Amino acid sequence: MIRILxxxxxxIVRSGYRRLIDAEPDMCVAAEAATVxxxxxxxxxxxxxxxxxxxxxxxxxxxxATRRILARxxxxxxxxxTMHDSPGFVTQAFRAGAMGYLTxxxxxxxxxxxxxxxxxxxxxxxxxxxxxVANAALEEDDLLSRLTPREFExxxxxxxxxxxxxxxxxxxxxxxxxxxxxxxxxxxxxTETDFSLLxxxxxxxxxxxxxxxxxxx
Amino acid sequence: MIRILxxxxxxIVRSGYRRLIDAEPDMCVAAEAATVxxxxxxxxxxxxxxxxxxxxxxxxxxxxATRRILARxxxxxxxxxTMHDSPGFVTQAFRAGAMGYLTxxxxxxxxxxxxxxxxxxxxxxxxxxxxxVANAALEEDDLLSRLTPREFExxxxxxxxxxxxxxxxxxxxxxxxxxxxxxxxxxxxxTETDFSLLxxxxxxxxxxxxxxxxxxx
DNA sequence: TGGTCGCCGGGAAAATTTCCCGGTTCGCGC
DNA sequence: GCGCGAACCGGGAAATTTTCCCGGCGACCA
Numbered sequence: 001m002i003r004i005l006x007x008x009x010x011x012i013v014r015s016g017y018r019r020l021i022d023a024e025p026d027m028c029v030a031a032e033a034a035t036v037x038x039x040x041x042x043x044x045x046x047x048x049x050x051x052x053x054x055x056x057x058x059x060x061x062x063x064x065a066t067r068r069i070l071a072r073x074x075x076x077x078x079x080x081x082t083m084h085d086s087p088g089f090v091t092q093a094f095r096a097g098a099m100g101y102l103t104x105x106x107x108x109x110x111x112x113x114x115x116x117x118x119x120x121x122x123x124x125x126x127x128x129x130x131x132x133v134a135n136a137a138l139e140e141d142d143l144l145s146r147l148t149p150r151e152f153e154x155x156x157x158x159x160x161x162x163x164x165x166x167x168x169x170x171x172x173x174x175x176x177x178x179x180x181x182x183x184x185x186x187x188x189x190x191t192e193t194d195f196s197l198l199x200x201x202x203x204x205x206x207x208x209x210x211x212x213x214x215x216x217x
Numbered sequence: 218m219i220r221i222l223x224x225x226x227x228x229i230v231r232s233g234y235r236r237l238i239d240a241e242p243d244m245c246v247a248a249e250a251a252t253v254x255x256x257x258x259x260x261x262x263x264x265x266x267x268x269x270x271x272x273x274x275x276x277x278x279x280x281x282a283t284r285r286i287l288a289r290x291x292x293x294x295x296x297x298x299t300m301h302d303s304p305g306f307v308t309q310a311f312r313a314g315a316m317g318y319l320t321x322x323x324x325x326x327x328x329x330x331x332x333x334x335x336x337x338x339x340x341x342x343x344x345x346x347x348x349x350v351a352n353a354a355l356e357e358d359d360l361l362s363r364l365t366p367r368e369f370e371x372x373x374x375x376x377x378x379x380x381x382x383x384x385x386x387x388x389x390x391x392x393x394x395x396x397x398x399x400x401x402x403x404x405x406x407x408t409e410t411d412f413s414l415l416x417x418x419x420x421x422x423x424x425x426x427x428x429x430x431x432x433x434x
Numbered sequence: 435t436g437g438t439c440g441c442c443g444g445g446a447a448a449a450t451t452t453c454c455c456g457g458t459t460c461g462c463g464c
Numbered sequence: 465g466c467g468c469g470a471a472c473c474g475g476g477a478a479a480t481t482t483t484c485c486c487g488g489c490g491a492c493c494a
Binding site: 366392 | 470471472473474
Binding site: 179180182183186187 | 481482483484
């Protein structure tokens, strides 16, 4: 019998997983957790074989959860189950010690099979995700390093919401120079829209972005 | 017997919901869909009582789905089930004709109960969400709520990084119409730059933004 | 000393955005 | 039914912005 811990902050989603898993004769959900702390406590107090972990949790990430669960409990394996399919997440997860990575778009059968694989000590990776990882590993060099320091700085200020005139004022430059720099940035980073440019900047940690939790404005 | 349509682009999550629902004696999942188009087709071809709709779909949003489902099938009621708890989403959903709004953090019992309520023609709203909506309604009208559904949808796609031509293609509209919508959005929301517009959208939970962790180092 | 590079900014061409228009559909009150 | 307003679609022209190209400056290096 494979004993399983579910970590996902959505109650309903968790309940659904439980039904899926409990329907299998050789596995059962031994614990549920909505937060990293709860999961940590469960891993300490309960005998477990596999932890099924969501990455996008409120507060700390599933990566952190993975690390903490593994640090506490020696026999356990972690299977990440998330909506994200970015290569970055995948490498982060495996680096943190996960044994498997599935997206929520996978077949329910893949989840069941994946749990068995992971419990047996084998690695698991969604086919759709593997493709992306392979591509990223080949081509992806850090885009931001092509920017000159000045361009980098202008992008940082623009991405944090300042308007070009304000940036110019702040940097004691001409309005026009800022626009020229921004133009160069757009071209070097090959972005179609300013939206995608900002997303790129955010992905590289250039700016911190507001989260839905800070609603009032 | 309440006949239900599930619309969610995550296969595994959908399967979980199905288990939850099929365990009830008086309801059953009559159709599943991963895309708005599939849901539309299902609503046309199948006799249905309630549609359980996720808001964050790849491509078009659940708002759009809600409108299209309701337009096609007269007897059906829509229950939105999503991770988002921002007031903007809630008002958009009800404006599109939804009868209920639950977050995934709700109890599984609330989903079951909510389906029964909605099927009976009563409105349903998560307690946690109601709080936020009430606050937003009191202190100031939510910025995003001044947008029309169409503008909302265009903003959502643009903010998630799609280029205007791609959006036009996806929505079967003219390139020009998208630009006009975006222009209206910029004006209504009074943003100086597209960067600040995207930040605003992110703050209201309109899009999920990439985090620094998604880049391989 | 000549070459390259980053940086600054002006001016004109090119592209985009904004603005305004007419048309359609839908829902609502009368 | 009928008028009314609102949302929606999209074309065309004006207005604005972005891009492109330019010259000039200082720093670094072979």
